[in-house]
Amino acid sequence: MIPYGRQSISEDDISAVVRVLRSDWLTQGPAIERFEATVAAHCGVRHAVAVANGTAALHTACIAAGLGEGDLLWTSPNTFVASANCARYCAADVDFVDIDPRTYCMSVDALAAKLEAAEAAGSLPRVVVPVDFAGQPCDLAPIADLAERYGFLVLEDASHAIGASYSDSLVGSCDYSAMTTFSFHPVKIVTTGEGGIITTNDDRLAERLRLFRSHGVTRDEALMDCESHGGWYYEQVALGYNYRMTDMQAALGASQMGRLEEFVARRRELAGRYDKLLSLLPVGLPWQDPRSASAWHLYVVRILPESGKTRREVYDAMRDAGIGVNVHYIPVHLQPYYRALGFGPGDFPVAEAYYEQVLTLPLYAGMTDEQQDAVVRALTEALA
Ligand SMILES: *Cc1c(COP(=O)(O)O)cnc(C)c1O
Numbered sequence: 001m002i003p004y005g006r007q008s009i010s011e012d013d014i015s016a017v018v019r020v021l022r023s024d025w026l027t028q029g030p031a032i033e034r035f036e037a038t039v040a041a042h043c044g045v046r047h048a049v050a051v052a053n054g055t056a057a058l059h060t061a062c063i064a065a066g067l068g069e070g071d072l073l074w075t076s077p078n079t080f081v082a083s084a085n086c087a088r089y090c091a092a093d094v095d096f097v098d099i100d101p102r103t104y105c106m107s108v109d110a111l112a113a114k115l116e117a118a119e120a121a122g123s124l125p126r127v128v129v130p131v132d133f134a135g136q137p138c139d140l141a142p143i144a145d146l147a148e149r150y151g152f153l154v155l156e157d158a159s160h161a162i163g164a165s166y167s168d169s170l171v172g173s174c175d176y177s178a179m180t181t182f183s184f185h186p187v188k189i190v191t192t193g194e195g196g197i198i199t200t201n202d203d204r205l206a207e208r209l210r211l212f213r214s215h216g217v218t219r220d221e222a223l224m225d226c227e228s229h230g231g232w233y234y235e236q237v238a239l240g241y242n243y244r245m246t247d248m249q250a251a252l253g254a255s256q257m258g259r260l261e262e263f264v265a266r267r268r269e270l271a272g273r274y275d276k277l278l279s280l281l282p283v284g285l286p287w288q289d290p291r292s293a294s295a296w297h298l299y300v301v302r303i304l305p306e307s308g309k310t311r312r313e314v315y316d317a318m319r320d321a322g323i324g325v326n327v328h329y330i331p332v333h334l335q336p337y338y339r340a341l342g343f344g345p346g347d348f349p350v351a352e353a354y355y356e357q358v359l360t361l362p363l364y365a366g367m368t369d370e371q372q373d374a375v376v377r378a379l380t381e382a383l384a
Contacts, residue, residue, distance in 0.1 A: 002375060004326040005187035005297075008263065008366040016255040020247045031247035035254040036197070039182075042257060043172030045199040047206035050250060051213050054159045054183025056243040057196030058086035058129070061179045064198075064208035065127050065153050067092045074114070075129035075157070076106040077331040077351040083129050083157045084332050094341070095125070096333050098348040102287040104300070105138040106130045107350070108146075115150050127153050132161035132171060134328070135189070135267075135295035136288065140166050140176035159183035160297035162190055163264035167291055172199045179205060184249075189263055189295055189365075190256040192249035216240030263365040267296035270363055270372060274299050277376045281383055282307035284357070298328055302357040307383050311357055317382035318359075323375050326360040 020031055032050055040048040051057050067073060073087035077096040084094045097114055100107040111128070118124045128147065130138040140156070147154045156177040158164070169175040172182065179202075182188075184195035200206050211218055216238035221228060224235045245253075256263075271294070275285055284302030288294060303311045311327075318325045331351045333343035345352065362375055 001322050001324045002362045002367075002371050003324040003364070004360050004362045006364045006366065007186040007191045008259070008364065009191075010255075010259065012258075013252055013255045016251040017248050020251045023247075025247050027244060027246045029247040031250040031254065032245060035192075035245075035250035035257075038254045038257045039172070039197055040199065042260065043170055043174075043180075043199050045172060045174050045180075046201045046203070047199065047209075049198045049200075049206060049209040049213060050245040050253070051196045051198065051243040052245055053194045054181060054185065054188075054196035055082040055086070056213075056241070057181035057183070057198045058082055058155070058157060059089050060209055060212050060241070060243055061155050061181055061198050062086045062090050062092070062127060063212045064205050065155065065178070067127050071127070072123065072125040073127045073129060074111075074125040075332075076131045076133070077333050077348045078104055078133055078329050078354065079131040079157065079332060080159070080329060081332050081335060081337075083131055084338070086129075087127070092126070094338070096343075096348055096351075097128075098350045099133075099354065100139075101350050101354070103133070103136055103138070103289060104354060105133045105136065106143075108139050108142045110350075111143065112146060115146060119150065124150055125152050127155050129155045129157050131157040131159075132164060133298075134286065134300055135160045135164050135297035136286075137161060137164050137166035137171055137292045137294075139289070140169075144176040153178045156180040159185075159188060159196075161295050162188075163260050164295035165293045171295070174199055174201045178202060179209075184253055184256075187364075189267070189297055190253065190260055192245065192253040192256070195245050195249050195253060211238060212240040213243045214240060215242060264295050266365045266367075267363060268294075270367055271296045271299055273369070273372060274361065274363075274376075277372075278379070281380060283379070283383070296363060299361045299363040300328060300358050301361060302354075303359055303383075304357070309383055311359055314379070314382045315359060318375075318378050321378040321381070323378045324362055327355075327358060328360050329355070331355055
C-alpha cells in the first residue's frame, strides 16, 4: 500500500535520538531547549514552547489565552476534531465558520458576516482558530484586522503548515496571530513521533504556556505567591498538566528541522507533478492563492460530477489497487459529539458540499516519481 502520508527518517535523525538515550536526560533536559530554539529561529518568532502533541498545543494555548466557561471559540468545520475540542477541554463553547470554496480554509467573508451578527447578539468569540488547511495558509491579514476590530485572539492551527509562507511572512512567525501551533505526528511535515509546539511573540503568553505545560508548577520566584523555603522550593500556582515532550522526541525534531527545506521542496515538486499529470482528468485540482506558498501537507482533489463516478467508488477502487487514499475532513460539526451539542447537516453548506467530493492522494517527502505515477494510473483507471 502506498500510504497517504509517512515520515522520512534519516540515519542522522536516528543518531540524534540515540545520543539522547546515552545521555543523562531523557526528559526536561537540554534537547527541549535546543528544539524550541531551532523552531523559533526558523519561524523568526520570540518563543516556541514544545509539548506532547499538537492537541496539547491547542489546549495549552487556549488555557494561556484565558478561555473558560461561558467563552466562545470559533474554528473551521474542515479540520481535525482537535481544533474544536481544545475549547471543550476548557469548558468553553464551540462554533464554526464555513470555508472558502477555493482554499478550503475558513472563509474571511463568512467570518466577517458572522462577527457582525455576533456583535449585535452580544456573543462575540474570545478565540478564533483558523486552520492552514493542507499546508496552505489562511488569508491571515484580514483575519488579524477583524481580531483587532472585534477583540478576539487569533490562535492559528498550523498543524499542516510548517515551512509554508503567507505574503512575506513565514507560518509560525505570529505576524498575524497571537499564537500558532504545529503538530509533529508522523503524517505531518516534520515528526517527533508524537509532539507539538506553540509559537508566540508575547512574553506573558509564553510564560503561561510553560507553566501549564508542566503542572502549573514554577521555580521562578517572580511567579510565586509565598517566600521561598530554600533551594528545593517550588510552587503550584495554577492547575496545569503534564504535557511535556521527551528529550528523545525533541532531538528527533531538531534533526528533522534541519531537513525541513528539503521536505517542503520535494512536496512542492510532487504537487507540481500532480497538477500536470492530473490536468486532463475530471477532477478539481487544489487552487493556490498566489500570495501564499503551501507546505503541501495534503494534496486534495475533488471528484467532479462529470466523471460519472462517486467519491466512494473512486476511494474503494484506489484502495483495492493498493493506493492509500484518504478523506480530509468529515466536517467536525457533523460528528455525533457536536451534533449532540446542537449542530447538524446544512449548518455549514460549503464544507459539507466539499466533503462529498474530496479525496486526498498520497504525498510525502520520501515518495518516488514511480510511486506517484502509480497513484495517477490508479486514479485514471478508477475514473474510467
Ligand atoms: C494533526 C492535527 C492536529 C492534532 O495534532 P496531534 O499531534 O495529532 O495531536 C490538530 N489540528 C490539525 C489541523 C491536525 O491536522
